[in-house]
Amino acid sequence: MGPRTAGADPAGGRTRVSPTGDGVCVDAPLRLRFEHPVEIGRRGRLRVHRGDGAVVDTIDLADPEVGRRPIGSARSEYGELHLWNYHAVLVEGEQVILTLHGALDPDEDFVVTMDPGFVRGHPGITIEDGWRFHTRTPPLPGARSLAVDAAGHRHFCTVQGAIDVVPEGNDRDVLITIAPGTYREIVYVPPTKPHLTLRGADRARTVISYPNNDLLNGDAAMRGLPIEISCCPKRVLEESDRFNCWRAVFGVDADDVTVEDVTIHNTTPYGGSQAEAFRGNGRRLRLRRVSLLSHQDTMRLQGSCYVVDSYIEGEVDVIWGTGGIVVVDTEIKALGPGYLTQIRNVDDGPGAVFVNVSLTRAPTVPDGSTYLSRVELSRFAHSQVVFVDATMDAHIATTGWITTDVGGRWDTSRLRLREHGTRTIDGRPVDLGGRSGVARLLDADEAAQFRDPATFLGGWDPR
Known part of the structure; x- marks a missing residue:
């Protein structure tokens, strides 16, 4: 062809x-x-x-x-x-x-x-x-293995084409292999298609990219539409989750989905509104050896998700969602001053845990300009964010954490901002004495519990 x-x-x-x-x-x-x-x-x-x-x-x-x-x-x-x-x-x-x-x-x-x-x-x-x-005639629905190649040498030319042939109500493991190439498309896995593994050749050569964002497929684009037409499925936060589920490059609303060995790049330019690279709203999601690139809201996770051996970059609310999220052995790079996470727990359920992550920055990011997390106390005062054994460059603010709506009427007693074993990029212990009073340091025994993802994710061991 x-x-x-x-x-x-x-x-x-x-x-x-x-x-x-x-x-x-x-x-x-x-x-x-x-x-x-x-x-x-x-x-x-x-x-x-x-x-x-x-x-x-x-x-x-x-x-x-x-x-x-x-x-x-x-x-x-x-x-x-x-x-x-x-x-x-x-x-x-x-x-x-x-x-x-x-x-x-x-x-x-x-x-x-x-x-x-x-x-x-x-x-x-x-x-x-x-x-x-x-x-050509593609594989029939029900095939256990599907192949994608942008150059046209496999079953499908797009990632979405392979997902579409998986039958509704799928109950078997399906492997979708993605050949090297750049796939310019929006990808979506509906709730009716669980048990998928999408595997690229490697993240340097298999790239899924698109300029999707809030102005194209989000609250800004759909404001004024009847909520019945495009209201998000599987909403966790009814007020917030109206139309913002459609603006990611790669969205997953199914359970038991694994994505590995790919780069997902939201090519929306700086200042172009909220623009997720990956959005996951399912149970037992896994991201392995992936690179996620955007400027604002790069990765949004809800349900339960495990991220390992990966790279994530952005500026504002780089990782956000409701939890439970476990991120291990991953680099999180700040492209500008801002907030690395915004976790939105509305109850005492699991939030986000980061173990052995490396917090790096672009050369233009000033010292002390980036926060580990920001929490909106008026709505999400139960939020949980934990960093264990992280290495951090000097762009991380001395206070570490920031809360909004900080009037005296907000109860912070159930806020779960925790940290243990933080080191500089060259391996020296970080003095945590200046951290915000809303956060707390973990002792060694407490920190050990968070190193086991199965403990945090309700018994599911994603390793």
């Missing part, structure tokens, strides 16, 4: 298009490659025709609904099919990436046409230009 030429580009060269030929994934994105940067026009249609001439999908630049579609059979708390906002057309320099509204039929012939001006200055692509391909 390599690229071929079809039509002239705006500078008089040839436009290279893909996919073409036989054996094309049913979920393959469409791509046009030029010899120079291009821009998309304001009007025009790209159409996908079946072999019999019927139009099966259209990307219409003038249609305000062109960037809305279902992803992963997501449904609101009220059972309504959720429509995500997405970028039907992405321009990356000399390349245009087009995402169709759904998978194509298997074992069918297709031809693609494009109106003049769809790409500024381009004369268009006609049926005679010959952008044709034939789709």
